[in-house]
Amino acid sequence: MAHLAWRLAQRWCPSSLQVISFPVVQLHLNRTAMRASQKDFENAMNQVKLLKKDPGNEVKLKLYSLYKQATEGPCNMPKPGVFDLINKAKWDAWNALGSLPKETARQNYVDLVSSLSSSLESSSQVEPGTDRKSTGYETLMVTSEDGITKIMLNRPTKKNALNVEMYHEIMHALKAASKDDSAITVLTGNGDYYSSGNDLTNFTDIPPGGVEEKAKNGAILLREFVGCFIDFPKPLIAVVNGPAVGISVTLLGLFDAVYASDRATFHTPFSHLGQSPEGCSSYTFPKIMSPAKATEMLVFGKKLTAGEACAQGLVTEVFPDSTFQKEVWTRLKAFAKLPPNAMRISKEIIRNREKEKLHAVNAEECSVLQGRWLSDECMNAVVNFLSRKSKL
Numbered sequence: 001m002a003h004l005a006w007r008l009a010q011r012w013c014p015s016s017l018q019v020i021s022f023p024v025v026q027l028h029l030n031r032t033a034m035r036a037s038q039k040d041f042e043n044a045m046n047q048v049k050l051l052k053k054d055p056g057n058e059v060k061l062k063l064y065s066l067y068k069q070a071t072e073g074p075c076n077m078p079k080p081g082v083f084d085l086i087n088k089a090k091w092d093a094w095n096a097l098g099s100l101p102k103e104t105a106r107q108n109y110v111d112l113v114s115s116l117s118s119s120l121e122s123s124s125q126v127e128p129g130t131d132r133k134s135t136g137y138e139t140l141m142v143t144s145e146d147g148i149t150k151i152m153l154n155r156p157t158k159k160n161a162l163n164v165e166m167y168h169e170i171m172h173a174l175k176a177a178s179k180d181d182s183a184i185t186v187l188t189g190n191g192d193y194y195s196s197g198n199d200l201t202n203f204t205d206i207p208p209g210g211v212e213e214k215a216k217n218g219a220i221l222l223r224e225f226v227g228c229f230i231d232f233p234k235p236l237i238a239v240v241n242g243p244a245v246g247i248s249v250t251l252l253g254l255f256d257a258v259y260a261s262d263r264a265t266f267h268t269p270f271s272h273l274g275q276s277p278e279g280c281s282s283y284t285f286p287k288i289m290s291p292a293k294a295t296e297m298l299v300f301g302k303k304l305t306a307g308e309a310c311a312q313g314l315v316t317e318v319f320p321d322s323t324f325q326k327e328v329w330t331r332l333k334a335f336a337k338l339p340p341n342a343m344r345i346s347k348e349i350i351r352n353r354e355k356e357k358l359h360a361v362n363a364e365e366c367s368v369l370q371g372r373w374l375s376d377e378c379m380n381a382v383v384n385f386l387s388r389k390s391k392l
């Protein structure tokens with residue numbers, strides 16, 4: 001009983017939640033894949049001023065040291081005397097960052113502020129079900145309510161095509177959702193599309209190292225991105241509000257449930273684009289729907305209706321578009337009331353024995369795609385789309 005009381009206190013007492021939030025801060029500090037722009041950095045500096053709670057001296061020193069490193073580089077001040085306690089603590093914190101590059105310090109600062117904003121916001125949450133909106137995302141809307149973290153793709157005018165920023169932001173949102181206090185996580189799209197897949201303009205921004213470097217970087221990003229779905233620890237549900245194309249379809253094989261509007265379609269036109277399957281679909285689709293049906297989709301680019309996708313096991317259930325949102329969210333709210341640890345553990349039992357295999361498949365698919373991106377077939381398809389000569 002005392003144990004239960006302690007756990008309840010830990011759940012609701014803001015000061016103990018501050019302690020819980022610390023590993024989240026660490027997690028964000030370890031994330032180096034995203035690159036913060038000067039604008040992100042300035043936004044983060046403004047956000048610090050808006051924090052409603054004092055984050056404590058340890059965090060303030062970390063913020064100070066990252067700020068100095070990001071703006072001035074390695075510590076360049078003479079060491080204060082032992083009795084100058086405050087300046088000595090600040091000097092120690094800055095000096096401890098050694099030769100950490102300015103860009104990394106800037107990114108770590110932005111991550112730290114972002115994690116502080118969400119952890120301190122959640123510590124002031126008094127009632128379950130209070131809506132929590134994330135800020136700082138350019139391409140997503142992320143909310144946490146009723147035990148559900150909802151990650152909404154938010155580029156409706158581009159049919160929610162996934163640009164490089166969106167890949168990074170989804171990874172960030174998934175990592176945050178895996179640590180937050182929600183029971184389940186949902187991915188959905190804003191507007192009439194779920195997602196039109198990879199943003200084909202991703203192929204246009206060629207770095208100094210040329211197309212080879214571009215393809216290599218793309219493969220690294222894709223592998224990390226898909227890896228986040230393979231490793232996601234809580235029930236992950238897709239609410240497919242409209243047509244889905246390319247990678248937004250292949251990833252569905254890594255979700256725990258897929259609910260679709262009857263307006264949704266499922267299209268993986270990889271051969272048309274001179275590309276090859278990703279998102280582990282070369283492994284998950286044949287298992288889900290038989291090798292021949294997977295071939296129709298992944299090799300011949302057959303577009304499925306929601307009903308067909310459901311009959312083939314890719315979609316869990318289809319709802320009429322007119323009642324889709326209401327019916328699905330009612331159901332998800334009921335799921336989110338189930339004991340979260342039991343759900344997490346059950347997911348682990350269902351998925352874990354496949355994890356190693358999925359990571360190996362992911363690595364292989366990315367390596368094959370890296371080669372495909374350099375092919376004439378792929379380059380022509382991208383040029384045709386961008387010059388408005390072709391559409392799916």
Ligand SMILES: CCCCCC/C=C/C(=O)SCCNC(=O)CCNC(=O)[C@H](O)C(C)(C)COP(=O)(O)OP(=O)(O)OC[C@H]1O[C@@H](n2cnc3c(N)ncnc32)[C@H](O)[C@@H]1OP(=O)(O)O
Pocket residue numbers: 157158159161162167196197198199200201202218219221222245246247248269270273275278385390391392
């Ligand atoms: C790090 C790299 C990882 C890569 C992973 C590999 C992933 C592979 C894939 O996902 S393959 C699938 C790629 N997707 C496509 O080929 C879809 C291309 N889009 C279309 O064919 C059409 O836009 C459509 C059928 C999705 C929708 O047609 P329509 O309803 O007529 O709308 P518009 O074409 O007018 O679209 C509106 C607006 O959005 C832009 N847009 C839509 N999809 C994409 C896209 N995938 N990439 C870039 N831009 C896209 C479109 O250009 C319009 O923009 P505009 O208003 O003209 O500025």
